[in-house]
Structure formats: C-alpha cells, structure tokens
Amino acid sequence: MPPFSFAVDGLSATMLVTLAVILVAVLVFAAADIGASLRFYVLMLVFAVAMAITVTATNIVTLLVGWEIMGAMSYALIAFWWREPRRATSGAIAFLTTRAGDLGLYLAAGAAFANGQTDLSGLSGDLVAAGIVIAALGKSAQLPFSFWLSRAMDGPSPVSALLHSATMVAAGAYLLIRVNPLLEQTGWAGPVVAWVGVITALVLGAVAVAQTDFKQMLAASTCSQVGFMVLAAGTGGAQAGTAHLVAHAAIKSLLFLAAGAWLTILGTKQLPELRGAARKYPLIGVTFTIGALSLAGVPPLSLWITKDAVLATAPTAIYVVGLAAVVLSGVYVGRALQHVWAREGQRQKANVLLQVPLPFLAAAAAVFGLVIAPELHLTWWELVLSGGLAIVGIALGRVAFQAKALEGWLGLEPATRKVIVKPTMALAAALARFDDKAVDGGVRAAAATGDLFAKVASGRIEVTVDGVVHRIGAAAKALGRWARRPQTGQLHHYYAQAAVALALLAVLLMIVR
Structure with missing residues (x-):
C-alpha cells in the first residue's frame, strides 16, 4: 500500500486559502449562533481538516481517508441536534446517500490498484473514471443525488454555510477538476459530466424558484451553481471552474450566514415571514443583496464573470441550456429580494458577531470576479448576454410561481425510497x-x-x-x-x-x- 502523500500546487493552494477564509467567518458567526459548544467546534475543525486532506492528496489512499472523514463529520454536523428525530434522520439520509455515491470511489480505487496505479495524476481506464464520476456527483449533490442537500438543511446554519461553500459539496467538483485529464482520456466521461452538470444547473434552478423555505431555496441554488463547476470540469475549463468555485464559496457562505442571522433573530426561515427583514436589519440586508445579485450573475459582480467563463468553454447545446439556468438564477434571487425588502417593519439591532463576517464576504462576492477576469478568456458579447439574462430573470422573480413537484425536490427522496431503499x-x-x-x-x-x-x-x-x-x-x-x-x-x-x-x-x- 502506498504511503500517505500530500502536495500543494496552484489548485490546492487556492482551495486551502478559500477554506481557511470561509472557516474563520463561519466560526465567528457560530460563536453567536451556537455558543460555547466544544463538541460543535471540534466537529467543525475535523471536518475542515478532512477537506484539507482531500484537496492536498496526491494518491488515492490519502484521498479516501479525507473523503471518509469528511463524510462521517457531515453526518455528525447535520444531525448535531440529534435528540430531535427529524434532524437525526436527515443526517442519516445525507450520510447514506453520499455513501452510496462513495462506493464509486472504492470501485475506482480497486480498479486503480489492480492496474498498479496510485497517483491521482496517473489514473487511467474507464472503470476508474466511472467510479470517480459517481463519487463526485454524489458528494456534490448533482442529479440524481441532489435530494440529500435538502435534508442537510436541518443542520445548524454555520454547518450549512461551510458545507455548501468550501467543503463537502465543493469536494466533488474539485475532484472532477483535479482528474480532468482522466475525463478527457476516456472520451465519454467529459461529455457525460458536462451534461449532468448543466442539467442539474437548470433543473435545480427551477426547484429553487419553487421554494418558500429560504434555506431550501439556497440549498437548491447550491446544486444549480455547483452544476456549473461540474460542467467546467467536463469541458476542460479547469481554470474557469476553479474561479467559479471560489466565488461561489464566498457568496454562498454569505447568503447562508445572512439567512442564519435572520433565523436566529426572527425564528423563521419561511420567505413570506421574512418580509421586510432587510429593512429591519440593514447591514444584513445590504450584504445579503450583494451576495444574491452576484449569485444571479448581475454585472459587474463576481459570478457574472466566472459563470460566463464557464459557459465559454461549453459547446453550443450546453451553452444554451446554461443560459436558461442563468435566467432561473435571476428568478429565484428576484423572489428572495422581493420578500426581504418589502416595506414592512422598523429598523432594529442585531448581535454584532452575527454581522461581523458579512461585509468581508460581501466584498469578496463583489470584486473577486473583477480581480480574476484578466486570467479568464472572456468575450464581451457573451458577458453582455449572460448579464442581461440575469437581470431579466430578476425582473421575472416578481411573477408568482408554484409547482408542488418542484417544491418537493422532484420527489427524488420518495422515489429513492421506493426504487432503492425499500x-x-x-x-x-x-x-x-x-x-x-x-x-x-x-x-x-x-x-x-x-x-x-x-x-x-x-x-x-x-x-x-x-x-x-x-x-x-x-x-x-x-x-x-x-x-x-x-x-x-x-x-x-x-x-x-x-x-x-x-x-x-x-x-x-x-x-x-
């Protein structure tokens, strides 16, 4: 068996810095939201260490160790309030669903060992590629595994912020970007990954539009935005996918912390009950708005640039579907902003620690794309097109939209229970x-x-x-x-x-x- 092996290169260094920044912001927020719970902080730190092992691993054994620890910690964190049956069940569902996908990584490891391969940079073979693709799609909540992320919303808000931004959900997309040469080598894996990514971006964008639960909307949007990263991995756009991953980490941690702040203060996560929340708590409202507009891809904010860079790597059919997903991003952002900025309520004070991380994350959400833009291959007309569609989507967010099937995440969990669990x-x-x-x-x-x-x-x-x-x-x-x-x-x-x-x-x- 090969020894544990780690290395820091440009890709892993970017991920480590992103992880460190988001972790500090989340832990500061947790000090006000969770309080002095030693168990919580130990679990969070072990979770972060597991992600660090995953992104710096250079062979399949080291990767498996980080992958396994991360999965175990995700269960413990999602089910942190385990005395409540639903939360414990949600942790188990999230754990078992991702574990089903993780079987692919064991398949890949077995096939790699059989061929005398251990180094991640030297992997080859269809069976290895298939196993890694299955494991990555499961970890990143891509179709058909997406529903576990809905149940993960029963965990504490700081857990959601870290899990959705710089750790577990990003790990699958990161792995696909890391083994991009393997995907290209097979001939089939790249196109499959790209199509799964863009279809997830479109379908889960529609699911996000149908949500009335604020955290569920953000969870579905995570699946959708990670779909763009997976798309980039499939089309060979590693640089664009990494840029989108980093920008999304800052934005999504900002949005989840803002949602968590409102949940802590107002005791609700239902959009209709959050009417006027941004006016009551202006700092939270302004920073949330910056993050939300960036998530939609509104110029000149970060995801406008990174999302367009990803789409620029795609063939025409995938590009068109991706633009449709951009419109849906604008729609669910428009719905959220319409509720939180409604003319209701008076200005009130909030716990300082709940608000401290938000301006820094909002700044990253605003300017990161402009900083990275010179390194990306961008075309002005594509930028104008995607930015215009994002604004159109936000305008459409005022239109009432209901769909029970979409609100229930396409019935994926009940279907899984019938087809697989039973x-x-x-x-x-x-x-x-x-x-x-x-x-x-x-x-x-x-x-x-x-x-x-x-x-x-x-x-x-x-x-x-x-x-x-x-x-x-x-x-x-x-x-x-x-x-x-x-x-x-x-x-x-x-x-x-x-x-x-x-x-x-x-x-x-x-x-x-």
Whole structure:
C-alpha cells in the first residue's frame, strides 16, 4: 500500500486559502449562533481538516481517508441536534446517500490498484473514471443525488454555510477538476459530466424558484451553481471552474450566514415571514443583496464573470441550456429580494458577531470576479448576454410561481425510497431471515446436538461407570464385613472353620480328578 502523500500546487493552494477564509467567518458567526459548544467546534475543525486532506492528496489512499472523514463529520454536523428525530434522520439520509455515491470511489480505487496505479495524476481506464464520476456527483449533490442537500438543511446554519461553500459539496467538483485529464482520456466521461452538470444547473434552478423555505431555496441554488463547476470540469475549463468555485464559496457562505442571522433573530426561515427583514436589519440586508445579485450573475459582480467563463468553454447545446439556468438564477434571487425588502417593519439591532463576517464576504462576492477576469478568456458579447439574462430573470422573480413537484425536490427522496431503499431493506430482511433460519439456525442446531450428546455422556455413561465402581466398592466392603465375622477369638470356632475348609477342599479334589 502506498504511503500517505500530500502536495500543494496552484489548485490546492487556492482551495486551502478559500477554506481557511470561509472557516474563520463561519466560526465567528457560530460563536453567536451556537455558543460555547466544544463538541460543535471540534466537529467543525475535523471536518475542515478532512477537506484539507482531500484537496492536498496526491494518491488515492490519502484521498479516501479525507473523503471518509469528511463524510462521517457531515453526518455528525447535520444531525448535531440529534435528540430531535427529524434532524437525526436527515443526517442519516445525507450520510447514506453520499455513501452510496462513495462506493464509486472504492470501485475506482480497486480498479486503480489492480492496474498498479496510485497517483491521482496517473489514473487511467474507464472503470476508474466511472467510479470517480459517481463519487463526485454524489458528494456534490448533482442529479440524481441532489435530494440529500435538502435534508442537510436541518443542520445548524454555520454547518450549512461551510458545507455548501468550501467543503463537502465543493469536494466533488474539485475532484472532477483535479482528474480532468482522466475525463478527457476516456472520451465519454467529459461529455457525460458536462451534461449532468448543466442539467442539474437548470433543473435545480427551477426547484429553487419553487421554494418558500429560504434555506431550501439556497440549498437548491447550491446544486444549480455547483452544476456549473461540474460542467467546467467536463469541458476542460479547469481554470474557469476553479474561479467559479471560489466565488461561489464566498457568496454562498454569505447568503447562508445572512439567512442564519435572520433565523436566529426572527425564528423563521419561511420567505413570506421574512418580509421586510432587510429593512429591519440593514447591514444584513445590504450584504445579503450583494451576495444574491452576484449569485444571479448581475454585472459587474463576481459570478457574472466566472459563470460566463464557464459557459465559454461549453459547446453550443450546453451553452444554451446554461443560459436558461442563468435566467432561473435571476428568478429565484428576484423572489428572495422581493420578500426581504418589502416595506414592512422598523429598523432594529442585531448581535454584532452575527454581522461581523458579512461585509468581508460581501466584498469578496463583489470584486473577486473583477480581480480574476484578466486570467479568464472572456468575450464581451457573451458577458453582455449572460448579464442581461440575469437581470431579466430578476425582473421575472416578481411573477408568482408554484409547482408542488418542484417544491418537493422532484420527489427524488420518495422515489429513492421506493426504487432503492425499500427493495434494499426487503433484501436485507430476506437475508436476515436466511441467516436466522439457515446459517445461525444451523449453528444453533449443531450446538443443541452437541449439548444432547454431552448430556447423554454425562447422564448415562458416566453414571454407569461410576455406578459400577460404587458397586465393586460396596461388594468389597461387604466381603470385608463377612471376612471379619469368623474372627471371634474363640479356639473351637477356628477348629470348626478349618474342618469345613478341609472338607470343601477334599470335595473339590474329587471333582477335579
């Protein structure tokens, strides 16, 4: 087995800096939201360390270690308030769904080892590529795995902010960008990844539009925006995908922390009940608005540039679908802004720690794209087109829109229960019965048979042998008692006994002759 191996290059260094910045912001916010919970901070730090291991791993064994720890910590953090049954169940669903995808990474590792491959930069083969693609899509909540991210919203707000921005959800997209040469080598993996990414961006954008729960809207938008990163990995746009990942990390952590602040203060995450929240708490409202407009791709904010850079790498059909996803981004952002800026409520004060990270993240959401723009291959007419469509989408956000199927995340979780969970549980129950009746039953029967023989041996043979010994001893004692009776000490008795003995001896001699 190869040793653990780490390295920091341009891609992993970018991810480490992003992780560190978002982690500090989230922990400052958590000090006000969660309080002094040692268990929470330990879990968060281990979670972050696992992400650091994942992004700096140079071989498949090291990657598996970071990947596994990250998955375990995600369950512990999502189910942090485990005494509430729904939260515990949500943690289990998120964990098991991502674990189903993680089987692909084990498949890839097995195939790589069989071919003598361990270094991530030297991976090859269709089976290795297929396994990595499945694992990455599961971790990044792309279709058909997207529903686990909906259940992850039952975790604390700081967990959502970190998980959706710089750690677990980003890990799958990062891995696909890291192994981009492998995807290109197969010929099929790149196009498949690109199409899954852009379809997720479009469909989950529509799901976000249908949400009335603020955190659910942000969760669906995460799936949609990560879809653009996955698209970039499939089309070979590693630089554009990385830029989009970093910009999205700042924006999404900002939006989740703002949503968490309103949830802590107002006790609700329902959009209709957040009417006027931005006017009541202006700092939260202004920073949230910057992040939301950037998420939609409004010029000149960050995601306008990075999203356009991603689309520039795509073939025409994927490009058109991606533009439709851009419109939907504007629609759900427009709906959210319409609610939080409604003319209701008066200005109020909020906990300072809840607001401290927001201006810094808002600044990154605003200017990062402009800083990175010279490094990206951008075309002015594409920028104008995508920016204009984002503004059109925001305008359409005022239109009422309801769709139960979309609000329920396409029914993916119930469908998974019917198609996968129930058959799996039925098979498990059948195997359990087989184990009880055949395997364990055979063991119990063998044990019972052995016990029976033991009882027979102890209750019959031992009793018989022991009884014979006792009887021989009793007979010897009886003979001893009879032998003592002639010993009377009287001389005439001894003469009589001698006479009888001589007579018996004489009779015996006559019979023998």
